[in-house]
Amino acid sequence: MRHCFLVILGLLLTGPSASRAQAPPASSAALLSPAELAAAGRACALAHQRQTTDAQAVATASVRHRQKMDRYDVTWYKLDLALENNSRDISGSVRLRVRVGAQALDSLAFELYQAPVGAPAGTATLLLDSVVVAGRRAPGVLRQGHDATAALPQPAPAGAVLEARIYYHGTAPNGRSAAIGNAFNTATSYKMGGVTYPYNVTWSLSEPFSAHEWFPCKQVLTDKADSAAVSVTTTLPNKVGSNGVLRRTVLLPNNKVRYEWATRYPIDYYLISVAVAPYIEYVSYAHPAGGPAVPIVNYMYNQAALSYYQNELDRLPGFIENYSKLFGNYYFADEKYGLSLAPIGGGMEHQTMTTQDGLDFTLTAHELFHQWFGDNVTCASWEDIWLNEAFASYGEYLSLQAFLPANARGWMDAAQGFAHDNSTGSVRVPDTTSVGRIFSYNLTYKKGAAVVHLLRYLCHDDARFYRVLRTYQSQYRGRTARTADLQRLFEAELGQSLTYFFQQWYRGEGFPTFAVRWNQAGSSLALQVAETASVPASTPFFQTEVDYLLTFQDGSTRTIRLNQTQANQNFSLAVSGPVASIDVDPDGWLPDLPSTVQRDAALVVPPVSTALLVFPSPSHDQLTISNLPAASAAAEVIDATGRVVLRSPLPATALSTQALAPGLYYLRVFGAGGEVLGQAKFTRE
Template sequence: MLGSSWNQVLAQAPTKDEHPCAVTRTASTSLLLADGITSLGHRDLMRQYDMHWYKLDLQLERNSTDVSGSVTLYASVVATSMTEFAFELHPNFTIEQVTLDGTPCTVRRSGSEVIAVLPVAKSRQKKVRMQVRYAGRAPSGASAAIGNGFNTGLTPYGPFSWSLSEPFAASEWFPCKQLLYDKADSVEVWVTTDVLNKVGSNGLLQRVTPMPNQKHRYEWKSNYPIAYYLISVALGQYEEYSFPVTLPGAPQPMLVQNYIYPQTLPSVKADIDITASFLQIFSEHFGLYPFYKEKYGHSMAPIGGGMEHQTMTTQSSFGFTLTAHELAHQWWGGEVTCADWSHIWLNEGFASYSEYLALEKLRPLDKRGWLTTARSSAASQETGMVFVKDSTSVPRIFNSALTYRKGAMVLHMLRHAVGSDALFFKILQAYRKEYQHKVATTRDFQKVVERETGKPYKYFFDQWVYGEGVPVLNVAYAQRGDSLYIRSNQTGTSPVTPFFKTEVEMKITTTVKDTLVLVQQNKPLEDYAFKVPGTVTYVEIDPSAWLLYTGFSNAKEDVSIVPIGREPSGIYPNPTSGMINLMGWRNPSQVTILDMLGKTVKVLRPEGRSFSVADLRAGVYLLKAEYGAELITYRFVKL
């Protein structure tokens, strides 16, 4: 989900989590974790069954928020015995009847919490088919991320209606179970409407059935698992613009089906067409588009952004990064869903970073500007975690600086930390495969990272996802002859996380050449030393914009940092295409180079502190330098 108007509101007050129309819930604890906003007791009742299938059979129009019809919920019992079937439906709607396999049930209601008393108890593994007939007007009050569960709006092309259920507003237009972990195995969406309307929804359009009184019924069906908030409708006097796309690994071309405002095709066609390139890029990076057996597409609506409804995103326009973002959600949010809203960065941070990946491939001149904006936004939020403490607060869930921008920067920094694009995308593909059509937490993702790299990354996620603020770098340098001394003094913008263990790239510019070095900052104050040719004119920090930090981008000259009787250590250049230089004044007695699996690939006894690794294959290696009884280990990248 990406909403420009919502993000602008948040940007104006980045440290506030309040919004006058947001659904919030207060509690005495400092950590509120929730799938939804119903009471704990009602959630426990809903956990007594496992959803298999929704069938929505509704009457809707393009100029009204009136909703009527029936919804069938097909599930199986997971409790030992179930006597009550709990679900959610906003109190604006009158429930006309609830039946279990055709037999009427007694109904109790409290706000949006509904309980149907079963005529007979159902034991474990038994199936239940509940049909809810209801009618009413969807509420206003902006309880969804952008707007309400079901909305109508006037455009220059006429009125349009649409749904937007994220995070807790599905019950504002249909009876449902709003628990993220319990995806339905499939969904059918039938909408009876004026014959002039087209209706967009999930999956494939099965048929359009003529109905009495100048109406027809659009019948959509999706056979993929789906989270409740991704079930959708959009309707109005659309024109259809569709085209096939061939994806690598797909057995046949896939349909990209678009319902657009009438007479707008000349102005939006080029922006929609780029969806084909996005599909190919993301399929290469993440694996084949998850729903290739059905479709992808868009339905236009005046929502001020986009919402990633499964297989058919709702968008107000087709800007490059907006379209890329919402498509990426089909992998990150649709196929792999955050286990609860506290881990929403696994949806939004991943989709936001996908904007950068699309720019990297198609508009490389624009990628630096994207990074600059993302870093500035993320660094502006000095308090608050990427992890959402209060996952019942809609504004906090969709905080632009933390959830979207800092979440994206976490992935960007992880990409650099693992040292290889091939390994980074292998991690994403492995994560996607392991949690395909399931839900995941941050620690689940961390485990995949550690398994694929063979290295611990708890420190990384503890500081960037569960920590607060960003590092502040104060870097100084001094030159004495051919020796360059650099001191990095790091503090944090938040006392919650006063120090970030991280790698820092620096570009050393001399009168002879430029050299890129990679240093490890393991404590707040670190000293490094290098041998350099010529006179140093400039030391640039993080020249390729891999790190989220604040402070000056260039080091200041400070002669006081020249060490007295202290020997710094390190290697440079890193990455290297051939030569490696060891910092310090001693020569190692032996150098051993190992691959990331711990296998020795090279043993050297260099005469000095410089030697060649040109014969190594490209990749990430460990270097162990022996100084008598002392052993120092470094990581380096061979280009």
């Protein structure tokens, strides 16, 4: 979400600006230290934790009620509400159009907030006035807590399309059950630049389980509505920001006005939104290469707020164009993107119109990237919320790489540092009823982003990384997805199983540490690497590739990548000169804990093995070794994950590869004593 709410890793503070300006070039931005990045992010995380403490387990529908709701598929929501910018009072109706499942339906189950039994008089609650189906009033409505069931005037057959209009009124609760504060809230002021200004504004924020606190709905992630409409009647000069396109503005008697919004794209329940205030509008356009222009419609508090945030607002076209280039064109281009200001303590990625309490570089980049990861493709379970939040967090990093590259490495170092603060947790969410655990800043956002970065490293090629994610966006467009779906796409691209990777980094806990001993004799360099896992009971070993930076005495450098396939492993390689030092993971790809490196004169340096000449490559059924050492006794073939897939005696210069699947492999040839005599890399078609 970060909703990003807490995503605020405010890298840059934007000062007042009285006129439209382009985003400043990278060279004009002050470089922030990793410590400054960490401090900003940590302050935001603490604020988020404070706001979720009151409601750590708030799943709403009972299991039985969920089963009743699963008997139909939502196709359309139409909210028609009366709202003001100074109250949590709500009145109106919601039309719920559904398609009946495989069994006939005699009742319609949905969710709507109801104050607890025994609550004092005047406690905020939402009252059901009536439920009308096909012009006939439901003969009865049963309410048990937040679960509501309306009896249908007559059963609806399997496959039928049914439309119910639910009339209700009341006051939304002040329960702080949403990821940031209330599901529906109002405020009398906002802060900007450390100064508080009087201002009335009302807004919604439904993630993860709080949409029912302001409108009747079905809170099931996998049941996206095919489309939605939001009409709000309010008092002038209020404006209303919501999803999709503003189809019509209707002036009404008594200084009232109705704003009619609609979206024709699939939308999850928690992404439906409203924001009500006397906003002013600021419009710009993005022009992605090969795609339609994207209108960017921003609702700002007033001219002072527009001037203050204008430089950051003017970054949005470039952000959209960059994300479109990498992940596919913005999917809601024929509607809009934009944001509505509200003092929510961060941001929330409402579809096509984010709600934010302000603008800074990373918050704005994060919320926008959710339109791809979270809105277009939504996680199918809160267990997999990293598919939304980790990727949106990584969007911050990608935007820094594109526009403020000097800050990108510091951002990633800080993210990995936050992840290390929760060494015993997993990216996977084991308790999907806990709001605090779902939106763990350190695990869901920061460790998740570090895992995305590691997936990019695993691809060996940015083109492959982006190709997988473009496929993910197109294949699951307008739908929901699980981690297993993403895993299958990466496996198809890389031609190998990644079960080990997701077991370690998604389900597992902790991080690896590498202790490196090295020595050199002539042109032979030996490394002995001992890996230790910080939470061995969960993840005893991390199989991973690791980069090592060799710095030579003449000042030149060379980076080598070695595959750590066991906890204690020896490597030997040829070098061109005396080595002065070795650094582990110099570019910060791995979220590993600090490593140690020392030269050990007692470490035996074996002679460097011969680089074998093999052909053909790609091979089919047989691989020939043209310079096979005379003492060769056996061959071993290792796949790209480090797994030994073939061991064979080697009496001749040819090796049968018929049993190997297509992919990249490494060949090692051993002598009778087990010593490595030669090695080579080849591919099998």
